Amino acid sequence: MTSDFLYHLAVNIPDTKNPTDIKNQFGHIKVVCLGGKDARMRELAKYIHENVYNGKSGSKYEKDIFEDGHRYAGFIVGSVLCVSHGVGSSTMSVVLHELIKLVRYAKCVDPLFIRIGTSGGLGVKPGTVVVSRKGYNGLLCSEYEIAILGERVSRPAYFDERLRKDLLDAATSPDGGEENAFSVIEGNTMGTDCFYEGQGRLDGASCMKANGEPYTKADKLNFLKRCHDECGIRNIEMEAPMFAALTLHCGIRAADVCVTLLNRLEGDQVNSTKAQLKDFEERPFRLVARFIKRHILSST
């Protein structure tokens, strides 16, 4: 194509052979942070401005650069681009395709894609941050299934090992600092297309097994225990297999860093207070900000 239009981001590339504007605007990006909500990504940009750049990023980090598309929000702060992706794989795959094209047009050097999210935990204390090894789908396979030209295609769904180790490294410090105030662990992450039945919840509009009968609390717990014991799944969200698979397929190093808001072995509803949730939601910010300082900015 001689020209391109990243439709959902409303980004126009009039000359794909010389995408000068795109290079100028995005060529310096080293980390693309992704998260569900517009508001959280706005907060993350502010957090990085204050905590990574000590208030001196020099960026207009409050401006939503994808505003014209009316679907996703994007904020540039220093070498970091923070973008919202909505709830689940389908919406995230759209923005991911367009962001991968964007970093290619901009000729970004080894850009890292890090999803920062919330999740349900499995056998871990609420507030624990999980850095994902592999994504698992709802059939308990570590792959992402997609229908292409009418055929079922399965792609492997694991995350970049070096990036994961660097993130885990950023969770610890020799002198034990504030970063040890919460637990950061490695684990596998199940991503489902349905928040309710797909995650065995009993509080959805429907809770029905394959045989057409309602499932029970015991069915749910059996399933969640299988996830935990057989697959090493420590948290559940709605994006991991697609995110791992598409980035791996496109040669992008990626990581999924999610805090757990509840322990699904104990219930389906989030019962933490607003103040606790705010603290929990900020934990992945703290880890990723520390990672950026230690592993990205110190090496430039």
Next chain:
Amino acid sequence: MTSDFLYHLAVNIPDTKNPTDIKNQFGHIKVVCLGGKDARMRELAKYIHENVYNGKSGSKYEKDIFEDGHRYAGFIVGSVLCVSHGVGSSTMSVVLHELIKLVRYAKCVDPLFIRIGTSGGLGVKPGTVVVSRKGYNGLLCSEYEIAILGERVSRPAYFDERLRKDLLDAATSPDGGEENAFSVIEGNTMGTDCFYEGQGRLDGASCMKANGEPYTKADKLNFLKRCHDECGIRNIEMEAPMFAALTLHCGIRAADVCVTLLNRLEGDQVNSTKAQLKDFEERPFRLVARFIKRHILSST
């Protein structure tokens, strides 16, 4: 459950046996309109206020009632609730589960769920409005596949016949009025989880067949012709099978009303002008507003 919290809508139901507040706020709702973007749903509420209620809905239709959840936007105008659902099935299934619970708690009488969206057309002129008969997934089956407790479950994915006929009826008038200025047709609708590879687009970050080779323009056209000829598919979006299947499963009458922005047999990118797109996007508004006046409000 004695209490419930519709997490993504931030709606609290302290006493599920006597959800008085919910009944007061939502019990009168007859139509739930759903669409991808917050901004479009805000516009739709305004459009209904002006064109269905002649500016006299008496509703605070500009207030986003789901604002505290930071994920979806909702606006009440008269007997209509307009709610955004984001891009694709995963995000829409979350809000759909919670809205179905909401109308049940509120004891709404036969509430209709109507999705108003944009889509790619197949062999139809851009600007055509398609009212869907059946949803098809990317494997060209009229069903929605979901993983429940680790097992694959397939549910049928057709829309309510009477509601579809009433919508088509609203497209015509005996004296031929403004409603005939654009074409409204019946057709099947493919909904895919991926906007790019899932729809055979050549302009995504990856375009690869099941055998690992890149697909060509000829492969794409073969696939799209199969969709058109074998399945009667007239438009493609990202929600239809899940939306049809979950509403059908839960006993909710539903319809999918999407305008086509391009003819996919001729290309992958949207080339219409901003003014054309604005006109196109308003067409489902016009049809649904006419339907509400003729079939909902006139019968009360």
